[in-house]
Amino acid sequence: MNAPLRRVGVVVLVLFGLLFANLNWVQGVRAKEYRTSDYNGRVLQSEYEVERGKVIVGGEAVAQSVATTGDLKFRRTYPKGAPYAHLVGYKSVTLGATAIEKLENDYLNGNADSQVADRISEMFTGDKPNGNVVMSLSKAAQETAYNELLNNKNKVPKAAAVAIDPKTGAILAAASIPSYDPNLVTTNDRTAAFNAQTALDKDPNKPLRNRAFSERYPPGSTFKVVMSAAMLENGETPNSVLPAGPRYEPPQTGGFFIKNASPSICPEATTTLIQALTESCNTAFARYGAERLGADKIRAMATKFGFESTPTIDRDEKNSCFLVASSTVGSMTNTPGKADPAATAQSSIGQFEVVMTPLQGAMIAASVANNGSQMRPYLVQQLKAADLTTVHYTAQPKELRRSVSQQQAKDIQTMMISVVDNGSGKNAKINGFQVGGKTGTAENATDEESHGWFISFALKNGEPVIATAVFLENAGKGGSAEAARIAGQIMKAYIGEKGLAR
Secondary structure, three states: HHHHHHHHHHHHHHHHHHHHHHHHHHHHHHHHHOOOOOOOOOHHHHHHHOOOOEEOOEEEEEEEEEOOOOOOOOOOOOOOHHHHHHHHHEEEEEEEEOHHHOOOHHHHHHHOHHHHHHHHHHHHOOOOOOOEEOOOOOOOOHHHHHHHHHHHOOOOOOOEEEEEEEOOOOEEEEEEEOOOOOOOOHOHHHHHHHHHHHHHHHOOOOOOOOOOOOOOOOOOOHHHHHHHHHHHHHOOOOOOEEEEOOOOOOOOOOOOOOOOOOOOOOOOOOEHHHHHHHHHHHHHHHHHHHHHHHHHHHHHHHHHOOOOOOOOOOOOOOOOOOOOOOEEOOOOOOEOOOHHHHHHHHOOOOOOOOOOHHHHHHHHHHHOOOOOOEEOOOOOEEEEEOOOOEEEEEEEOOOEEEEEOOOHHHHHHHHHHHHHHHHHHHHHHHOOOOEEEEEEEEEOOOOHHHOOEEEEEEOOOEEEEEEEEEEEEEOHHHOOHHHHHHHHHEEEEEEEOOOOOO
């Protein structure tokens, strides 16, 4: 064989080798990806030949399949609609899946690895297996959170609330407004579904956004809980005396100063730490942060509470279906690499570049309530077979980090309870429970109203019951007081559902 023919033969063999490798790659390594792709019309068509499992909250289906007429045998419906939309998501014939519907798609369809035995049984019974997802949500807390946000007294159109079981990390509520009706995008009429999705995408109020998890805002004075923890770690006690006064001018600032929300707040030259948190004394926290702690210690404590990291609430902890934003404290500098007292002072009261999600706010309160232990938040409580008796998965509580020592947590509990008993959090009081909290009024732009915040917890005989965060965007005057009222209603609803008031 001459040289040119040999070269041609070698090229042909290489091409056949590459083709063989590609076939193995497509049929083996990427087979599942192609099979489950939202763009695979044949697979989507076949999925609607059988009934999909339910998503359950409090024993009721919040997502289910119902028989229908036409080329598809079933349609995915959402009996509870908007209050659960951002968490349950939707499963559309042409638009794919989101949230829990996406996260547990294989299990709901009966194709998960844990359902092998069910599929083997199918060969003998003929019954197509599916699975049911039981969420960690409290029906009472979730629906109260949504309805209270929707009807808030400040008439705020954009808001969010999160509630967590401090002991386990179970998410009891996560509501966001505006919301949407997922039934509009899961109709089997493809054109109507596409038009509904397009309208939602173009809506200027962005109803598809889950503000509870994915949006970040300046926390305002709620950040003083983190600052209090840093001060305790720095050797202070709740009764330590701190410099206060009506205004504070950080060093090297040339006339810039920080003042309190009103002249009646800590006008004296000194105050105690517990009183500073109760009154929300800006000057005390700003001075201590700029002159005693500094940026590194503030950032270190914020990190212990979960700032600078992204919580994963997906069951597999890959965080692929729920877009959770990371809360951050920012640079605390105006000049790169150079400490800035004014920036540090502003950051100490939750302004400048400090931003957090409502989920993070609830996690801060939950850490304090749980004696300093911060648990991983989660939404899937159990995976159950079609018969609702066989359990393939049950969530196990997992500690993420220790935010503060047990004694420091007890001290912060005492100070936050003082905020509710004697300060700006009175709207959150619940008879028979120790309720602690911290309001926050956060400036965000010179031409817009301030945000209203409240983070809180409820204890029964010293044991944590629930922790919450409520956020009202551009709420203006009285926003934090309204947030506190809503938090109180959410906690009361959960307490009533669990029968803890007796």
